[in-house]
Amino acid sequence: xxxxxxxxxxxxxxxxxxxxxxxxxxxxxWREELLHEPAELDRQVIRQLDLRWxxxxxxxxxxxxxxxxAVVGRGGxxxxxxxxxxxxxxxxxxxxxxxxxxxxxxxxxxxxxxRVAQRYGIPAYVVDPVxxxxxxxxxxxxxxxxxxxxxxxxxxxxxxxxxQVADQLERPLEQTNFIVAHLGGGISVTALRSGRIVxxxxxxxxxxxxxxxxxxxxxxxxxxGLAFSGDFTFDELSHKLSRQSGLMGYIGTNDLGEVLKLxxxxxxxxxxxxxxxxxxxxxxxxxxxxxxxxxxxxVILTGGMARSTRLVEELSTRIDFLGxxxxxxxxxxxxALAQGAWRVINGEETVREYV
Numbered sequence: 482x483x484x485x486x487x488x489x490x491x492x493x494x495x496x497x498x499x500x501x502x503x504x505x506x507x508x509x510x511w512r513e514e515l516l517h518e519p520a521e522l523d524r525q526v527i528r529q530l531d532l533r534w535x536x537x538x539x540x541x542x543x544x545x546x547x548x549x550x551a552v553v554g555r556g557g558x559x560x561x562x563x564x565x566x567x568x569x570x571x572x573x574x575x576x577x578x579x580x581x582x583x584x585x586x587x588x589x590x591x592x593x594x595x596r597v598a599q600r601y602g603i604p605a606y607v608v609d610p611v612x613x614x615x616x617x618x619x620x621x622x623x624x625x626x627x628x629x630x631x632x633x634x635x636x637x638x639x640x641x642x643x644x645q646v647a648d649q650l651e652r653p654l655e656q657t658n659f660i661v662a663h664l665g666g667g668i669s670v671t672a673l674r675s676g677r678i679v680x681x682x683x684x685x686x687x688x689x690x691x692x693x694x695x696x697x698x699x700x701x702x703x704x705x706g707l708a709f710s711g712d713f714t715f716d717e718l719s720h721k722l723s724r725q726s727g728l729m730g731y732i733g734t735n736d737l738g739e740v741l742k743l744x745x746x747x748x749x750x751x752x753x754x755x756x757x758x759x760x761x762x763x764x765x766x767x768x769x770x771x772x773x774x775x776x777x778x779x780v781i782l783t784g785g786m787a788r789s790t791r792l793v794e795e796l797s798t799r800i801d802f803l804g805x806x807x808x809x810x811x812x813x814x815x816x817a818l819a820q821g822a823w824r825v826i827n828g829e830e831t832v833r834e835y836v
Contacts, residue, residue: 485548504819554590556610558583569605608821634669641817664786690761693735696726763799
C-alpha cells in the first residue's frame, strides 16, 4: 500500500473563479483556477454554491483521501473578530449562508470546505477572515458618534507576508512592528503591531488612498453634494465609489499597465492621477508610522501593483526614510490558508471557535 504525506486542501472562491490547491506541510502539490461564466453566477452568492461545488468536486479525485488532514476555505465576512484559524461550525455557516454581514464570493469558502469535510470526515477551517478586527479603542472613533471606523482589510495576505518577513528577520511575529501596504484593486495600509492589525484604512469604502477603482478618503462637502444631488441611489453611489473611482474614474481604466502606457504616451491626465495615487499611498504609510510611534521594523509592499518595479521605486523614494522597504508582490492567499491549518494541526496555534 502506497503511503502519501499528509495534505491540506485549500479553497478560495473569487468573483468569477474558484481556486483549489493541495499542500503538504512543506510544498504545494498542485493548484487550479476553476473559471465560471459570469452569466451563470447569481448575484446572491449563496445560490452559486451548487455550481461551484460541482466544479470543485470534479477535482477531488486528485486528492489522496487517506492523506487528507484538513480542508480550509477563504474566510468570508463574519462578525468582527481577532485574526487566527477558526473551525467551521453551524453559527458560521448560518451567517455566511444568510449573507448576514455581506454578500461576497468569499462567503462560499467555508460552505465549500464544509462539504469536503463532511465527505472525508476531516476538520474544516477558515483563516484570518476579511472582517478580522484587532483595532485598539482609539482607532475606532470616526469623529461622528453615530458610526465607527471599521477594520476591513486584506487581512489574510497582510498577515502572511508579515510572517514571511518576520522569518527573514529571524524574529517571532509577536516581536515585530510592520507597516504592510496591500496594493491591488483595493488598497489596505496597515499598522501591524506584534502581529495584530491595530489600524488600517477601510479597503472598500473608507479612509486611505484612492486605488485603481476605489475612492478612498473624500472631502465631505463634495461627497454630501453627490449624495444629495438626486443623481444616485444609495447602491449606485456605493458602486461608483467602490468600482468606478480612483484611476478608473480619472482615466477610464483600472489596469496599471494601461495607465503606465498612457503616461509614457504623454497623457498629462494619466500622469497626474498615477502620481496622485502614489502620493496618497505614501501619506497613508506615513500615518501608520505615526500609529507605531516611528518604531517600524519594515515597510512591506504586497498585492498585484507591487509587481510593478516602477511603482515600487517611485513609492519607495517617498517612504524609505521610515525603515527598510520590502516587496512581496502578488498575493499569498492560498499559502496563507494552508499555513493556518498546519499551525493548528501541529499544535502551534489553538483553533478558535466562532460564536
